Structures are given as structure tokens and as C-alpha cells.
Amino acid sequence: MKIFPLLPAIASILLLNALPARSQTTFNEVEYSPRQTVFKLNAPKQPKLTLYKSGQGDTRLKHIKMQPAGKNVWTCTVKGDLKGKFYTFNIGKGETPGVFAKAVGRCGKRGAIVDLKDTNPAGWDNDTQLTTKKMTDLVIYELHYRDFSVDPSSGLVNKGKFLCLTEKKAIDHLKELGINAVHVLPSFDFASVDENHPEQPQYNWGYDPLNYNVPEGSYSYDASNPTRRIFEFKTMVEKLHENGIRVILDVVYNHTFDLDHSNFNLTFPGAYYRYTADGKPSNGSGCGNETASEKPLMREFMLESVAYWAKEYHIDGFRFDLMGCHDIETMNLIRKELAAINPNIFVYGEGWSAGQCALPTDSLAVKANMKQMPGIAAFCDDMRDALRGPFSDDHKGAFLAGLPGYEESIKAGIAGMVAHPQVDYSKVNYSKEPWALEPTQMISYVSCHDDMCLADRLRAELPGISTDEAIRLDKIAQTVVFLSQGVPFMLCGEEMFRTKQGVHNSYNSPDSINRIDWDNLKRYPKLYSYYCDLTRFRREHPAFRMGSAEEIRKHLEFLPTKNGMVTFMLKNHAGGDEWNNIIVCINAGDDDQLVDIPDGKWYICGDLDAIDTYRSDEFVGHTLRMYGQSVKILHD
Numbered sequence: 001m002k003i004f005p006l007l008p009a010i011a012s013i014l015l016l017n018a019l020p021a022r023s024q025t026t027f028n029e030v031e032y033s034p035r036q037t038v039f040k041l042n043a044p045k046q047p048k049l050t051l052y053k054s055g056q057g058d059t060r061l062k063h064i065k066m067q068p069a070g071k072n073v074w075t076c077t078v079k080g081d082l083k084g085k086f087y088t089f090n091i092g093k094g095e096t097p098g099v100f101a102k103a104v105g106r107c108g109k110r111g112a113i114v115d116l117k118d119t120n121p122a123g124w125d126n127d128t129q130l131t132t133k134k135m136t137d138l139v140i141y142e143l144h145y146r147d148f149s150v151d152p153s154s155g156l157v158n159k160g161k162f163l164c165l166t167e168k169k170a171i172d173h174l175k176e177l178g179i180n181a182v183h184v185l186p187s188f189d190f191a192s193v194d195e196n197h198p199e200q201p202q203y204n205w206g207y208d209p210l211n212y213n214v215p216e217g218s219y220s221y222d223a224s225n226p227t228r229r230i231f232e233f234k235t236m237v238e239k240l241h242e243n244g245i246r247v248i249l250d251v252v253y254n255h256t257f258d259l260d261h262s263n264f265n266l267t268f269p270g271a272y273y274r275y276t277a278d279g280k281p282s283n284g285s286g287c288g289n290e291t292a293s294e295k296p297l298m299r300e301f302m303l304e305s306v307a308y309w310a311k312e313y314h315i316d317g318f319r320f321d322l323m324g325c326h327d328i329e330t331m332n333l334i335r336k337e338l339a340a341i342n343p344n345i346f347v348y349g350e351g352w353s354a355g356q357c358a359l360p361t362d363s364l365a366v367k368a369n370m371k372q373m374p375g376i377a378a379f380c381d382d383m384r385d386a387l388r389g390p391f392s393d394d395h396k397g398a399f400l401a402g403l404p405g406y407e408e409s410i411k412a413g414i415a416g417m418v419a420h421p422q423v424d425y426s427k428v429n430y431s432k433e434p435w436a437l438e439p440t441q442m443i444s445y446v447s448c449h450d451d452m453c454l455a456d457r458l459r460a461e462l463p464g465i466s467t468d469e470a471i472r473l474d475k476i477a478q479t480v481v482f483l484s485q486g487v488p489f490m491l492c493g494e495e496m497f498r499t500k501q502g503v504h505n506s507y508n509s510p511d512s513i514n515r516i517d518w519d520n521l522k523r524y525p526k527l528y529s530y531y532c533d534l535t536r537f538r539r540e541h542p543a544f545r546m547g548s549a550e551e552i553r554k555h556l557e558f559l560p561t562k563n564g565m566v567t568f569m570l571k572n573h574a575g576g577d578e579w580n581n582i583i584v585c586i587n588a589g590d591d592d593q594l595v596d597i598p599d600g601k602w603y604i605c606g607d608l609d610a611i612d613t614y615r616s617d618e619f620v621g622h623t624l625r626m627y628g629q630s631v632k633i634l635h636d
Contacts, residue, residue, distance in 0.1 A: 030098075089267065108189045378435070440547060444480075
């Protein structure tokens with residue numbers, strides 16, 4: 001029997017506990033009270049503070065030179081009640097609301113002075129992050145507000161707004177689907193949508209940060225009112241919490257929309273970004289610049305920013321865009337910071353960058369270094385691409401296309417990417433060793449926003465595929481995702497057989513490409529029902545939600561199969577499950593196969609038609625025929 005030592009896990013946890021405490025010194029730039037407002041800024045030279053009557057236009061009230069209050073720290077106090085006024089800082093490079101504005105005017109060029117108590121909906125003081133026994137209980141649904149709500153078929157009133165997720169139809173759909181965590185695409189104030197013209201068709205995912213700590217104005221009904229966007233965002237969070245649904249914020253700290261004119265460089269040039277040895281901006285983000293999480297100001301900014309969203313907005317989790325651009329120590333400090341606020345706050349991200357970073361890979365938060373980041377999860381592209389083919393080639397298939405050689409990668413994903421005696425990592429497509437200490441570190445998925453949706457991908461790699469076959473393969477893919485160990489994740493609209501007309505990167509495509517057609521619920525009711533079956537079955541059976549690698553190695557066994565098929569058994573009441581043994585057989589190929597299972601009486605509770613805990617079609621024997629492109633779930 002192979003022994004899997006716990007020393008690496010113990011060492012990583014000890015390292016996390018030994019991380020230094022946060023300094024908490026830099027980013028409360030505006031402290032408002034009815035009596036006075038105190039402004040503070042970290043900058044290398046004396047800033048000028050300008051007060052304005054409104055968020056745009058020539059409405060200047062006064063200029064004030066800020067005074068030194070320590071090394072590179074400047075301050076000034078303005079007497080009187082400034083609520084509703086606006087401000088900018090200027091060190092001679094141009095006006096900026098600073099790096100940590102908590103409210104802004106339209107288009108985010110001026111900070112707003114507000115009393116945050118005015119932004120709280122009724123009952124907000126009683127709202128808090130939701131708890132869960134273990135992170136593998138989560139079912140994450142990634143959505144863009146506009147995609148979800150804009151089509152007339154949605155029946156939603158608040159189209160493209162935060163408030164669309166407060167509507168009964170939206171919440172009822174999420175609950176029926178079995179979702180308990182919504183991952184919202186970037187919701188901070190971003191640069192690419194002109195808030196001056198909300199009546200014009202504009203679309204962007206929002207991965208172009210402007211003001212990191214303010215909700216996006218275009219998702220509000222009045223971007224010119226600094227408190228309204230905050231109130232509406234909080235109202236959304238509160239309503240989702242009331243219905244048992246967590247809110248996970250997509251954060252993009254790895255780059256800014258612009259380098260030279262970013263709030264970072266207008267405030268403290270060079271202090272927030274990485275540069276190559278020849279002095280050029282590093283571009284690990286693929287967006288022209290790359291922030292430097294290891295530098296004191298950027299690290300402190302990230303720590304205070306996530307803490308602010310968690311405390312002020314009661315955010316339940318954070319998804320880090322291109323997490324592989326950030327250094328390991330900063331990510332661990334973030335995990336520690338959030339755990340002190342609420343240990344149930346979930347942290348995960350993309351375990352890669354989009355280019356070469358100006359730090360060595362062994363210091364970055366990439367997937368291969370996840371063992372150094374206990375309590376943080378990463379997306380499993382190993383299993384994703386083993387299912388549907390590589391991200392880099394939309395026309396190349398894999399397991400779902402009936403191609404051999406991907407079974408070991410599927411098995412690794414089913415095991416939560418932890419060490420398992422029956423998984424040969426030398427045959428896994430990207431990772432040649434297990435990268436997760438625990439299954440709670442793996443996000444299982446087959447599609448997300450920045451890729452083809454599943455139906456389009458199947459059509460691209462299998463030209464001429466019929467709708468019936470595409471739906472079968474869609475169901476097979478999600479069976480693997482939702483019945484794997486780890487944390488399942490799905491793209492909004494997949495349950496409706498969503499299409500983006502074959503567009504891979506639809507970040508700025510119009511509504512006609514990105515919108516979800518809710519009428520597909522009527523066109524493909526059996527597909528939707530199957531998605532609901534999967535989430536319910538996972539929720540009813542803790543065998544699929546084991547929280548530790550030790551449990552998985554003890555209770556998960558892979559049964560022998562040929563190419564194109566994976567079969568596994570969860571045995572001896574895995575995870576405390578009521579059922580003794582559960583077998584899941586997955587045949588993605590066209591050909592029928594025979595599978596040997598333990599001899600005895602079994603009950604078939606699931607296939608591609610339906611999955612039901614209380615279904616009990618009897619099967620006696622030890623050889624099971626698996627038809628091409630089929631799934632069977634049995635228990636004894």
C-alpha cells in the first residue's frame with residue numbers, strides 16, 4: 001500500500017500561520033464625519049486636493065495643498081459637512097480620486113464624499129456571510145448581469161443591473177437549479193463602459209479596472225448618484241443571502257485598464273507595477289501591464305481591498321483573475337486576512353498567467369504551487385481540457401469526442417487532483433504530479449465566460465453533430481464535473497443549452513452574442529431537468545463531497561475499463577453517505593462496452609434520462625453493459 005505523507009500539508013499550514021500581521025497603515029484616504037473630513041494619501045511628492053460640487057464639469061470649490069504626515073504620507077482636514085461633494089488628488093501628473101476611493105461620480109474620475117451608513121438597505125446590520133460545513137458543499141454559478149437578464153425571454157425587469165438578482169424569477173431559477181453560490185463577473189468600477197451614455201448599446205465583461213473598491217455604475221440605475229450603486233449592490237447581496245445563495249466577487253488585481261493614467265501611477269508612479277530588467281512594463285497579464293503584488297503598496301492595497309469588500313459588502317468569496325500573476329506570500333496573507341474576518345470566505349483563482357511575469361515562477365501563485373497555499377483553490381484545466389479539448393484549439397476534441405488517452409486526466413479530476421494510488425500522474429495532460437493538498441483546492445468545470453460555451457465547443461470539434469448527440473455529450477461532461485470531488489462550477493446558461501454563436505472570446509460582443517435565451521428552458525426541458533438532478537444528487541449524497549484527501553484515498557476506487565470510459569466506486573459509506581457503495585460509469589465513446597463491477601444486487605438510480613435517489617431499477621450480476629455515450633449510476 002502506498003503511503004501519502006502529511007508533512008507537506010502540515011508544513012504549508014505552519015507557514016501560513018507564521019505569516020506576518022498586516023500593517024494596516026495606508027489606504028483609508030477619506031474619513032468623513034458631519035463635523036470634518038480628513039484626507040490622506042501615500043504619494044512621493046506633495047499632492048493638491050481639489051474639492052468639487054459635482055462629479056463632472058467645471059464645478060470646482062477650492063484647492064488645498066496637503067501637508068506631510070510621515071514619509072510619503074500627506075494629509076489635510078477640511079472642516080464642515082462635505083457629504084455629497086467630490087474630490088481629486090494631483091501630484092502634478094493629473095487628477096485622480098486616489099487608489100482607494102469608496103464612492104465616485106459618473107465615469108469614476110472624481111471621488112465622492114459619502115456616509116456609508118446611508119448606503120445600507122433595511123436589515124443590512126443583520127446580514128453577514130453565509131456559512132458551510134466544508135467548501136465542497138458549494139455549487140458555483142458564474143454569471144454576467146447583462147447576459148443573465150437582458151433578453152426579453154428572461155422576463156426580468158432590471159435588465160443588466162445588480163437588481164436583476166433580487167427578482168423572484170431569478171432567485172427561484174437559481175434555487176431550483178441547486179445553486180448556492182453566484183460568482184459575478186467584475187462588479188467594481190471599470191473603464192470600458194461610458195456611464196455618460198447608458199442609453200447606448202455597450203458591453204464588456206469588466207476586466208479593465210478603474211476604481212477597485214466601488215461598484216460599477218452602469219450596473220446601477222443612476223451612475224451619477226454615488227450612493228445609489230452601493231445601495232443597489234448591497235440590496236442584491238442581502239437578497240441572495242436571504243435565499244441561501246452566496247456572492248463571490250471576481251477581482252482583477254493583476255493589471256489595470258491603463259498604466260500611465262491609472263490611479264496607481266497618478267498617485268505613486270512605479271510603486272504598484274512590475275518592470276522587466278530593461279525597465280519596460282512587464283506583461284504577465286497580457287493586457288499591457290502587470291501589478292506587483294510583492295511590493296509593499298500593492299500588497300497592502302490588495303489586503304485592504306478584499307477586507308473592505310468582505311466587511312462593507314459581506315462578500316462570501318473572491319475569484320482571482322490570473323492569480324498566477326500574484327506572489328504566493330501575498331495570496332497566503334489574503335487567505336489569512338479573510339479567515340480572520342470569516343473562515344467561510346472562499347478564495348480561488350486561475351492558477352496561471354497570460355504571459356511571462358517579472359518574477360520567477362516558483363514564487364508565483366500558479367497551479368503547480370497550490371500545495372504552498374492551503375485554503376486557496378484553483379481551476380482544474382487538466383480535467384476541463386481532458387473532457388472537451390484544449391483551450392488553444394477550439395476544433396480539437398478529447399474525451400467527449402471519443403478520443404483515447406484522456407482517461408487518467410479525468411480520473412485525476414474525479415479524485416480532486418489529490419494524490420491517489422490509482423491515478424498515474426505521468427499520464428495526466430498538464431500536471432505530472434498532484435497539485436492539491438485537499439479536494440477543497442480544486443474547482444471542477446468544463447466551461448466558463450472566457451471560452452466557448454459547451455454547446456458551441458461540441459459543435460466546433462464535432463462538425464455536423466446533431467442536437468441530440470450534443471445534449472448527450474453535454475450531460476456526460478457535467479456528470480463528470482458535478483460528481484467529482486472538489487468544488488463544482490458552471491457557466492450561466494449552460495443549463496439552457498446556451499450558445500454564443502461560436503464566439504470564443506465574447507468580452508465585448510453585443511447582446512445578440514452574449515444574451516441567454518430563456519426560451520431554451522422550454523426547448524430543452526430534459527437537459528435542464530438533468531442539471532437539476534445532478535446538483536440535487538450531489539447535495540443528497542456526501543460521498544461526492546468528501547472534504548479531505550485522506551477520505552478520498554480511503555473511499556474512492558477506480559474500476560478497470562477500456563479507452564473512452566471511466567468508472568469509479570465510492571465505497572463503505574464514503575463521506576458518511578447513507579448508501580454503502582455507489583458506482584458511476586461514464587462512457588463517452590460511440591461503442592458499447594462491458595464493465596466488471598462487484599458481484600451482487602445493485603439498484604440503478606441514474607442514467608442520461610434522469611438521476612433520482614429514490615429510483616431503484618434492479619440489476620443483479622457483475623457485468624454491466626454500457627451503451628455508447630451513456631452514464632449509469634448504481635448503488636447496492
